[in-house]
Amino acid sequence: MAVFALVQHLMWPELANALGFCIAFFVSFAGHRLLSFKDASTSVASSLRRFAVTALAGFASNEIAFVLLLRALAWPSLLALFVALLVAAGQTYWLSRFWAFRR
Numbered sequence: 001m002a003v004f005a006l007v008q009h010l011m012w013p014e015l016a017n018a019l020g021f022c023i024a025f026f027v028s029f030a031g032h033r034l035l036s037f038k039d040a041s042t043s044v045a046s047s048l049r050r051f052a053v054t055a056l057a058g059f060a061s062n063e064i065a066f067v068l069l070l071r072a073l074a075w076p077s078l079l080a081l082f083v084a085l086l087v088a089a090g091q092t093y094w095l096s097r098f099w100a101f102r103r
Contacts, residue, residue: 004081013077017066017084021059028055028092037101050100054092062088 003020010016029051033044040047062084069080 001078001081001085005078008077013070013081014063014067017063017081018059021055021062025052025055032096032101037096040101042100042102047101051096054095054100057095058088058092061091 001020003023004013004016007019008016011019029048032051033040033047037047042050065087066080066084069075069083070077073080075083
């Protein structure tokens, strides 16, 4: 969200959201692998592949929710992004917990 807030005035909001996702992907994977799911029974390579699928699915739901809230409902961009991030975070956690970093 911080990346979005910093760059949204330079590009379309949807692109600023995508840039934020790209940066957050690596931070999120490291946090999940080293903290949230440190007892994962999967290899790092397997977890990374699975997490990539999980994160891309989360980004897809995030972007869909963001565009609907921003464009269809005319919500302010930061509020639309915040709600879309909540939706994607829940989805990503459950997919990570039960598949990407399966215990």
